[in-house]
Amino acid sequence: MGEDRSSRKEAIMKAALSVFSQHGFHAARIEDISREAGVGKGTIYQYFSSKEDLFRAMLIDGMERYVRILQSTVEEEDRVRDRIRVLFQTNLYLARTNSRAARVILEGLTGLGDEMHDWFLGLRENILSSLENLVREGIERGELRPVNPRHAAYLLLGVLHTLAVAGMMGETEDETISDMVLMGLEPR
Amino acid sequence: MGEDRSSRKEAIMKAALSVFSQHGFHAARIEDISREAGVGKGTIYQYFSSKEDLFRAMLIDGMERYVRILQSTVEEEDRVRDRIRVLFQTNLYLARTNSRAARVILEGLTGLGDEMHDWFLGLRENILSSLENLVREGIERGELRPVNPRHAAYLLLGVLHTLAVAGMMGETEDETISDMVLMGLEPR
Amino acid sequence: MGEDRSSRKEAIMKAALSVFSQHGFHAARIEDISREAGVGKGTIYQYFSSKEDLFRAMLIDGMERYVRILQSTVEEEDRVRDRIRVLFQTNLYLARTNSRAARVILEGLTGLGDEMHDWFLGLRENILSSLENLVREGIERGELRPVNPRHAAYLLLGVLHTLAVAGMMGETEDETISDMVLMGLEPR
Amino acid sequence: MGEDRSSRKEAIMKAALSVFSQHGFHAARIEDISREAGVGKGTIYQYFSSKEDLFRAMLIDGMERYVRILQSTVEEEDRVRDRIRVLFQTNLYLARTNSRAARVILEGLTGLGDEMHDWFLGLRENILSSLENLVREGIERGELRPVNPRHAAYLLLGVLHTLAVAGMMGETEDETISDMVLMGLEPR
DNA sequence: AATGAATGAGCATTCATTCAT
DNA sequence: TATGAATGAATGCTCATTCAT
Structure with missing residues (x-):
């Protein structure tokens, strides 16, 4: 039951x-x-309790699924640079195959009250922390140049977002972008 | 009259x-x-002619103003890397000081019919072309590493978008991000 | 239910x-x-589905009731001339006692699209056919002069309409009109 | 001026x-x-002074023109039976060639206040009187059977109305109807 | 618990009328 | 006198929500 x-x-x-x-x-x-x-x-x-409540629940559920998929994908890789690469790839793939869902999630922020806004900021902060940790680990292992981890996390999130929009728009970018980003982060 | x-x-x-x-x-x-x-x-x-017509007109007008401001800012700089830097700065500044407007513009894509969607894709393509030309010029001048200009344009647009969202969210990033991006693009 | x-x-x-x-x-x-x-x-x-749909339904329902009442009244009489006489009487009575309804039905034809117009023409044709048959039967029985049944049907419908308007206007005609019409139709 | x-x-x-x-x-x-x-x-x-005022003025003007045309046509004939015949003919012709105008005039009675209703009753009464006089003259001249002039006038108006509706509907009746009516009115 | 018929608040849009020029 | 830009009252229709079954 x-x-x-x-x-x-x-x-x-x-x-x-x-x-x-x-x-x-x-x-x-x-x-x-x-x-x-x-x-x-x-x-x-x-x-x-209401249409809005349903929308919230759906949004939260959808985002958490999304993040969980990304996390599980990342965990399968060992090297930090590979993790970043599959992060980009999976993100692009998900956005492409769920473009309508991605769009409504992007829209979701407006007009839904502060509660949602705060929840979204919290989610974003979680993701940023994860990315920050990823970068920090990369630096420790010598895989990445010693940049400010927080700022690098911002950069990564930005590219994730961009690739999501690109996927949403039906564009078929290859992974060159991630290479360029990694070049900016790699030692030397 | x-x-x-x-x-x-x-x-x-x-x-x-x-x-x-x-x-x-x-x-x-x-x-x-x-x-x-x-x-x-x-x-x-x-x-x-309708609420939607007004929204469209407002959206188009707002975006065109936005783009025009960015363009005029860029033209004041001489070196390509400085142009990219002020592009990022101004973009962040505008998003911060017009966060509500930025949000409605981001929302604007959803549910407004194909006409708007097409218009938006066109605008996006214009911006991408400009950025592509900027990168190409930077490469020719030896200011940037010889990357694929189209892909670099995507990267730049992504960061612009991210910074806009960051500004919208009230975050106060400094320009370190642009430095990292530029590091990924600079020669050597 | x-x-x-x-x-x-x-x-x-x-x-x-x-x-x-x-x-x-x-x-x-x-x-x-x-x-x-x-x-x-x-x-x-x-x-x-709409105000117009409701109006149409009401109009059709009203007219069908009206016609049904007339038909049932006519069927109670045996001789053709008596049928015509009660037809006129009942029609006048109904128009008098439902003058407001009669008016809106008369108005109904205007500005309601071709669908209704066609429906109305169809209803009119049905009534004309019934009247035509009535006249034909009267001629066969020798109750009416051998006129063109179709044209006589037009005449009868015209008088029905007139009496309806008269009833609607609150006038109280007696049955002399039907007598005159019948005089025009009777043999010799 | x-x-x-x-x-x-x-x-x-x-x-x-x-x-x-x-x-x-x-x-x-x-x-x-x-x-x-x-x-x-x-x-x-x-x-x-208002849309309704304009409609009223137009309706009155239109009806008066209509009646005037009928009157002038009638005056050209000498024998009463011929007058009635051209009255029917002209009426049918006018309705056919001005079907849209005829329709709006028929519609005009509804929802326009008592003032118009009264005006319309007055006009109707004028026409009935004219017809009544016509019949009376016909009787005096021995052209018509000695019927009740008032009732005969009703009959004539009814046929006029019917022919108007028929003309409006685009039907092309010939004059047999008037013959039948006249048969009902003729002596013997 | 599940249903869907009933409800009415809410809003885009129209258009007769006014009035400053 | 002529104009037409400006106005806002008026209303058909939608759809989230309720509640009797």
């Missing part, structure tokens, strides 16, 4: 991602989400 | 920027814009 | 007839209809 | 007839009328 609840909630969130991605927050209709989820309209309100 | 028309239209667009920035497209109400512009509700429809 | 739906739809159409009759199509407000029907504004849109 | 005023007013009423005929009262826009009349929007309010 707890299973049922859980799976039903997930079905709704999945449908929400689909519908919000296609129409954006305001144009998406609760009824469409309920139909896509295969539940009644009222049922959604058993799991989420 | 042409002046009056013109100034009234500008007043409306200015008010639109303000209101759209605060609430986003859907939550913004025409009546609020008209009040802020100091005109009647109906007057807006003398200059713009 | 089907009952509930049905009765609610009927309540709305009844209220629509009342309100449209009082103010005409454009001046009638959906909110007034919903109030008179005792339902919420939105409920109307569960049963009818 | 008085001429100018007069001709300008006529131009506006002519344009009003055209535009009201095409769209009906509510859907017609003052601006379209002013454009078609070749005057400024405000100018209309120098001659008419």
Whole structure:
């Protein structure tokens, strides 16, 4: 029964991602989400207190999945430079294959109240910390030039973002960009 | 008379920027814009055919101003590396001082039809070309390492975007990022 | 349940007839209809897709009721001349007692698109055919002079219309008109 | 100058007839009328106090023209039966060639206040009186059977109306109807 | 718990009318 | 007198949310 609840909630969130991605927050209709989820309209309100609440939950869930995928990918590599490289690649790949979702996530910040804004800043800070640690480790191992780790983390995040936008836009960049960035970071 | 028309239209667009920035497209109400512009509700429809038309006009106008400011700033510098540096600085400064506007512009891409999407891609392509030319010139002058100019342009745009988001978020990055990027591009 | 739906739809159409009759199509407000029907504004849109759709449905329903009443009245008489006489009488009676409804129905033809226009022509043709058959039967039975049945049907419809307008206007004609018409049709 | 005023007013009423005929009262826009009349929007309010006032004036003017044409046609004939015959013919012809105008006049009665309703009843009464006199004269001359003149007038008006609707609908009746009516009225 | 019929707040847009020029 | 830019009242329709079943 707890299973049922859980799976039903997930079905709704999945449908929400689909519908919000296609129409954006305001144009998406609760009824469409309920139909896509295969539940009644009222049922959604058993799991989420409002449309906005559902959007928040979906956004948070989506982002956390996204970050988790990136993390797991990174952990498979040993050398820091390879980690950065697969980070870029996977990021681009995900953005390409989920361009609609990526777009609605980018949109998600506006008009959704300070609570979300703060949550987003927190998530961003987490990612920056991870990247910072990655750079610091690279420096310690001698794989990267001794730059300011915080600033390098910003640079990496920026490129991640750019590649996401590029993927979203349907552009097919190869990995030369990451090479250039790494060149700026590598020793010598 | 042409002046009056013109100034009234500008007043409306200015008010639109303000209101759209605060609430986003859907939550913004025409009546609020008209009040802020100091005109009647109906007057807006003398200059713009719909809420969406007004939003589009405001977005295009805002972006063109933004790009024009960046261009004029760049032209004041002589060396390519300095141009890139002021480009980053000005971009960050503008994003910081117009964070609300920057946010609505970033949001602007979603859900506004293919016409806008195409216009945006066109603008993006223009900017990329300019950056590409900048890099090419830098390479010719020996100021930059002989990288693929197109890819370098992508990198630069990405950093511009990132800095804009950083500025938008109220973060106060210094210019170390641009230094790192430039290190990745500089000869040797 | 089907009952509930049905009765609610009927309540709305009844209220629509009342309100449209009082103010005409454009001046009638959906909110007034919903109030008179005792339902919420939105409920109307569960049963009818637009104000115009509601008007059409009401018009068609009203006309069909009207025609049905006339038909049932006619069928109670045996002789053709008596049928024509009760046709005129009932028509005048209905127009008198439903003058507002009659007016909005007469108005209904204007500005409602070709679909309605075609529907109306079809209804008119049906009525003309019935009248034509009535005249033909009268001729065969020797009750009427051998006139062109089609043209006689036109004449009868014309008088029906006139009497309807007269009834609508509150005038109280007696049946002398039908006598005159019948005189024009009777043998010899 | 008085001429100018007069001709300008006529131009506006002519344009009003055209535009009201095409769209009906509510859907017609003052601006379209002013454009078609070749005057400024405000100018209309120098001659008419409101849209409704203009509609009234146009309706009255149109009906009076209509009646005047019918009268002049009738006066050209000598025998009563021929007068009735040309009355039917001209009426049908006018309705055919001015079907749009005929339609808006038929529509005109609804929702325009009691003042118009009264005016219309008065006009109708005038026409009925004329027809009544015509019938009376026909009886005195022995051209018509000694029927109740008032009731015969009703019959004639009814046929006029029917023929008008038929003409409006684009139907092409010949004059058999008038023959039938006359048969009902002729002596013996 | 699940449903979906019912609800009504909310808003873009139109257009008759005014009035400064 | 003529104009048309400016105005804002008025209303059809949508859709998030509720609640009786």
